Amino acid sequence: MVEHDELVRRCGGDAMCVWVAQGLTGGRRAWASADGRAVVVAGAGLCRYDRLALYGPVDALVPLVREVSAEVGPSYRPFGDPERIDALVAGVPGLVEAGSFGWMDMAEGAPASVAGAGRARWLGEDATDEVAALIEAGFPGSYAKPGMPGVERWAGVRDADGRLLAVAALAWSAPGIGLLAGVGVDPAARGRGLGRMVCAFVLAEARGRHGRAALMVDEWNHAAVRMYQGLGMVYRPVKAAAWR
Template sequence: MRGRRPDRVGGAGDAAGVRAWALGDAVAVASPGASRRDRLAIRGSAKCALPLVRYALAEAGPTYRPFGDAELVRAISAGVEGLTEAVGFSWMVTRSAPPPRGEAAGGGEAGWLGARADPEIATLLAGANPSSYAVPGVERVSRWAGVRDVSGELVAVAADAWSAPTVGLMAGVATAAPARGRGLAERVCRFATRALVAEHGRAALMVDDWNDSAIRLYERLGYARRRVAANRLGAG
């Protein structure tokens, strides 16, 4: 391993700023602006991943955050100087569209919202999910699904954001506090998941490990959970 230089992996992604490297059984892919962060996806054994991450960060720059399976990220945290481990989270994915079901009480059907709904979406997120990475107007947050109550007020949303040709990513899930407990989040997520699977073949999302209620919801919709984590340079 000593003295071996990682191989640069070329491809069509280079045009969008995506770069990839390989060393032994490890692969690292640098994606700028993925879910509002510059990310370095890493997989493989720790033996190969550690020197590969050092090399990739030297080329890609300090804004990139390595992420991957939690066990591998812990090894990278311990073995690459200057990295600290960020809070763990889970990557969840499904290849099966959840079956339709009867609507819950207290709202209409879920559907895609037009651009005129952006101010309503922003207001809902500010109150119900202020830490959401997906918000109207952010690059590659392409569209929003929503549910309105009987008065026409927007009460639940989910975004199609940062999707790729082979996987549709759902983000920005939120339900207005007064409307919780009626199954509205499940309704909008079921709709969005069915659309993403139909269009991309897979649907995926990221969820905080502490959010048990959200994880149970996504599991009911058929998502399988994979524990991951992320690094960053420095303590901030």
């Protein structure tokens, strides 16, 4: 087993490893290969899945993932840089590719404020039904929904009449990394920059509270990727694997 400070050192502060570790609390664990070149981190219930984050050369990761997976069980899905996942799928019987997406993060040292938050504000618990209705209308496939474990707080943008038009959540955050999730915009209000507004607000809050901000995005959603890049986020291609 690896302690949190040692994990951060071994993985060079890799954002996905630090996020999955969640401070190595609540049953999250990390392992290092015998030669110390590779690290695997297991975190349960993160953005819908039990996840394994990976760091290190593939020749050291393949046997380590075999060992860790035998201990934690098949619900844990490895995810990481495409070349690492490709090597795991080729080298670990029973693992298959389960999809690809993007990880984006705003590294430590980036400006603490994000321009463009405008009218976005944190919402109270009395807005839960409104948020749920907007997510259902604007982003029914969202991994973050009101009341879901790990979803911490919702922000929103309202019009002059008080109608909720856009939302985003701070969710599944770890010590050192706040995660943006659950971005939804009323279909009738799209094209007004409201999604950017609420994302700018949550990213700024994530940076202020945790030091770094991150998010996951569908690789095909080029408009969203461009918007996040305009907010200072850097795109990193990622693949996931699952047990057959």
